[in-house]
Amino acid sequence: MLKCRAAWRRLAPLARASSTLCRQNAKRAVLRNERRPDLNCSQMSTAPSGGGRENTLYVVLVGAACLGGGVYAYRTVLGDKQRYQERISEIASRTRRVEPEQQKVQTQTEPAAATEATKEAISDPPLRIDTPNQPVAPTEEIEPLSNTPEASEPSPAPVLESEVAPVAVDESISEVSVQLQDVPVVESEHSAAVVQETAVEPTPVVPVLPEHAPYLLIGGGTASFAAARSIRARDPRARVLIITDEQDLPYMRPPLSKELWFSDDPAVTETLRFKQWNGKERSIYFQPPSFYVDPVELTKVENGGVAVMTGKKVVHMDVRGNKVRLCDGSEITYDKCLIATGGIPRNMQVIERAGEEVTKRTTLFRKIDDFKSLEKISRTVKSITIIGGGFLGSELACALGRKSADVGLEVMQMFPEKGNMGKVLPEYLSNWTTEKVRREGVQVLTEALVKNVNFKEGKVEIKLKDGRVVKTDHIVAAVGLEPNVDLATSGGLEVDSDFGGYRVNAELQARSNIWVAGDAACFYDIKLGRRRVEHHDHAVVSGRLAGENMTGASKPYWHQSMFWSDLGPDVGYEAIGIVDSSLPTVGVFAKATAKDTPKAATEQSGTGIRSESETEAVAGKMSPTLSTPIPPVAKDDYGKGVIFYLRDNVVVGIILWNVFNRMPIARKIIKDGEQHADLNEVAKLFNIHED
């Protein structure tokens, strides 16, 4: 059939050509014949002699054309057939060549002779069996696989057994290669004395990292740790593997911009310990190293545990195969996977374009290393400028401002908004806060848009759009976080275009067996709609929830997370829900007394644990440098109160301003989602005049 078609295709143009040729010839002949009678009517019908000569020529021509065409067609078809045969045989030989190579690479043992039972070219590597009395001779079948004891690798074992009688040759090849991959891992873990084939150099027992993790957590931050803890609590003997590209074990971030700066200990950059609200010291690491299991031991340890692989980045995710690939090429399969990759601090284009002299004097603050380097810099330079007026920028500004008096450091903060936390607090409160930050020793430049940055005469020069020029030694850029969605393409995961981050449902699930938590998760909040939250408590709450859902619960995001910030000893607040300054707000403030400050709150109430009942205790209060009590001011003093953020007359966010230990009430109000006629009545629930 094909041959006919192929042949016809070759012949067609030729046939067409020859037929047109024929037709043309015929036409010409006819025309000539016709014309001749016209021109020379005296001649009778066909001039036999002339016509005969022409006829023969015509016949010869056509005959030759047909013959030529036929010969050409025959040769082409024959050639095609030959080429086709060659192709098929080449492909066949290629598959045969690839299989043995694959096996060689994966198992790294000498390929033994292949067999008739399987394909002729398959090599069947002898397996290193740990019990010394097991024969290690290369065998024909895949029998050795079924002999290997599989104490700690239960999942490959059943598959291996079933492979003893391979039916489909191709399938068995691929499965064998996979299993053989696992088995050497097991062997080398187990046996000290490994029986080797002669051709392979005897390898010492090298601890091999796990190839399979029932629970795989990508990212080693707060959300990941919270999930690990949740999984371990719910699934007894769970084996959890955390992979992080940082060198540090999981740690909490808030103290890096708050408590650690207030510590008296000169060695704080080494110990990374801080004082909590209750005076007790603790490390920023969630748990000391002894809490974790060595990754190499993870599959063996009796009661399971949490293992952390540091310094490894996951670069590729294969969702269908339930596996990930690391930067070093190794692959790890999983049953359930959590992506908690957090994000990377954003940089400003003007800084990136400004050249190396500027970029090496710029800090993007997020990790422990950034804290260490900034702390060192703050002791050596004369001037630091913080670009950004949000949480991180303002906290760092206050922390550095505190130090400024001691070390003679000039601290400046600049941002495009009208006041600190301009995107969070209503304008009047933002202005008030800015004044407080100025009192901490910070020079605040509001409505400052950076036009360009240069390095001139040993100083970093920042030119603003309105003409102001700032000369400084070092820049800290706190202009937002870019969620890390590197695995979206390879994993086929959806990325949200509005908020960034991986798009997940209300149960934090992206796809089957894949959950996302923390800064990188754009999730659906049943009460407040789709959002992405970059706060510590949210990482804890979402991590815990993801861990619960990975172990079989199907709970949506329900427990509303909160956040808090302290800006010096006078200003501290806790907040919950959607706190966006573009929403209409209603603020209910008490006429303040000197007793109402975070400092006073913690000193007074031994029981009232600020942010302890809400989230983990992080807030550490030190004795303030200001010893004078706050004098009553003539203008409005927003000492303490409650601010409600409304959307369609429903309270979607609440800030507790210098009012502590009331978060459960705030949480309840948001959960209810009711339209309240008089928010003053709702404010009464908070008892703001009490401590």
Added chain:
Amino acid sequence: MSYCRQEGKDRIIFVTKEDHEAPSNAELVADDPDDPYEDHGLILPNGDINWNCPCLGGMASGPCGQQFKEAFSCFHYSKEEVKGADCVENFRGMQECMQKYPELYPQEEEAESPPTDSDPAPPSTSEDQLPPDSPSAS
């Protein structure tokens, strides 16, 4: 005397103590105790122990988590007159395990102080304190 001010879309109310003396007439929706979505305290509505309760800190998830769970479960379901009197073996096993990790379970603390108040604590996400601190639910 309280007064009110409007700044654009933001409303500001200053109130004195007297203004807030009268009890609030704001209505709150009654909580459903059987709500499956809610976080529960230490004890779940069906009587089981909530191992994921933040109040337990890292006790149930650490290296000695299994022993802790066994000991505490035994204590919880114990019907002896002196509650937990039949669980000495479990507690001993837990202590032995904890002694292997002095960094995680400092020995000067009571190694196995299970929370005595079993009423559901308010849902809290207090996370990750060093284990000895945690059992004392706030």
